Amino acid sequence: MGAEALKGKRIVIAGSQKTNEMSVIIEKQGGTPIVRSLQGLTIFEEAQVADPLRRFAREGADWVILTTGLGADNLIKASEKLGIQKEVLHRLSQASIAARGYKTTAFLKRIDLRAVVSDDDGTMGSLMEKLESIDFAGQRIWIQLHGEPAPELEQRLTEQGAAQVQSVLPYRHIPPERETLDAILSQLAEGSVDAVCFTTAVQVRYLFSYGMETGSVELLRAAFNGPVLAAAVGKVTAEALRSYGVERVVVPDIERMGAMIIEISRCYEAVE
Template sequence: MTDPQIAPLAGYTVGVTAARRADELGALMERKGATVLHGPAIRIIPLADDSELLAATTSLVEDERPVDVAVATTGIGFRGWIEAADGWGLGERLIDRLRQATVLARGPKAKGAVRAAGLVEEWSPESEASAELLDHLLAEGVEGKRIAVQIHGEPLREFIDALRRAGAEVIEMPVYRWTGPADPGPLERLIEAVLVGQVDALTFTSAPAAASVLETADRMGRLDALVEQLSDRVLVVGVGGITAGPLVRQGIPVLCPERARIGALVRELAVALPARAARFTVCSSEVELRGQAAVVDGGLRPIPPAPMALLRALAAEPGRVLSRPALVGVLRRHSGREFGVDEHAVETAVGRLRAALGSPSLVQTVVKRGYRLAVPVA
């Protein structure tokens, strides 16, 4: 049985693709024992420098026609919009225009930002979901109405198209837009770490980050390999359904918490990742195979990458003998090298694996055949 003193994410490496609040997310996971690799997938364009938002805000306040409905989708986005408008000298005019509209807020944080601006929301969905917000608008009737929608990252195409089909004029407010990272190196290294089995879970807090990871992998010529890893071995966790969208469209399963909060994301991860661990008995020792470590008789034992690749292969069918040539293939796939990996490298990695496990007898040499885990024979 695993020692309860061992943190739930100890022995696992988790990738963080976030730009905003990445340090907070990483710290939450590290407190649960994870090793965190950070590869920011996006770069946030400062609102004060966003010419597109300035043009949209100017058009909104200078148009003589009133705004019938204003939709606030995120707290940080709505608050930032008001602050940016103040910096452009448009703050009071924007508030006056919004005060004349029916204001809807997607969730508690958006509601708080609306009230902080001196406005009062008329309605907010309990589910915090854009779909419920859309249903409410359509039920109220939108034909002929002008609706300003604060966009949060990925364009809300289905939401906006549905309003337009119902006869509304929709004004899109592109708050806190994203572009690719200024330095793609950390993201590329994170993707490579995923591909060689050194990352056990990958987290996403925005749809643009998810799209950027896929686009970067495609540019690297590794998209198919990444999708394969994320669809099988690596646990993918998104903060919510909108965030998961680009990944789901690639056929990648994404785990999302019930509430779209980073704290809830980490709690979900801390339950789901250990639940995937393989557990078996080897030489009377209870072994739990974590991402980058093994728990042997309740003690956590970190294992280097190459020996861990061999352990995963041996543990796929505990007790089955794997030949040296087969294990050469495992190390070649792990290293990404076709040459320079031979049977001597396998022997070296097996020796390091035995040392890391703390007991040479756990990995058995089968003369002239190869290696196996020393599971009891029925």
């Protein structure tokens, strides 16, 4: 790969974390980084998880489904502040655990636990497919989510006979500024950017939700299926893009931001 594979290319960074590092990688490839954070703010609401954690410490669950490593780790930290960490860890050790994503698996390893069910590709869809073969009749299920509810997962578990399904949502997403959304829509409409890097599925949903609100969904699809490359850091984010009709998505084999930029560079080199 050439040192200036992105020469003359304007690359939008839709994330809110490690934007400086990503910008440096883009610049080293000769490109121009443009930060347009579509992530909004993510707030960990300890007050919202106190009662669910206390209940879990008292009663436990037959199954625990963990969907993010960061969210699971912060729940354990919150339980420590509440003075119930020992009880929460004990309840976790008694439960059958299902885990989504390699970061969740790494979290479990740090606390000397293992999942009995895990996804194949880091997506909720894959995890739900694995859970379809489980007999949940009469089981109590405790789900750790991250930022957004998962009604489809809850419904499936109920249909499989679960006696109780409790979801804990420790994080809350605050939407990005409308000015940011307007700016990226304008740049896509003008064709003044060459690629957009999405680092979470939430960013994709905020952009397309705003597109629906403003009647710009077809504009977004036309841009991403035409001159603008849509890049996703991993399979979950790529799945979100495809769900909105984006047919061409650049995804690295390794789920890392730097690897995503390198993959974009390879795409342009292959064309040129």
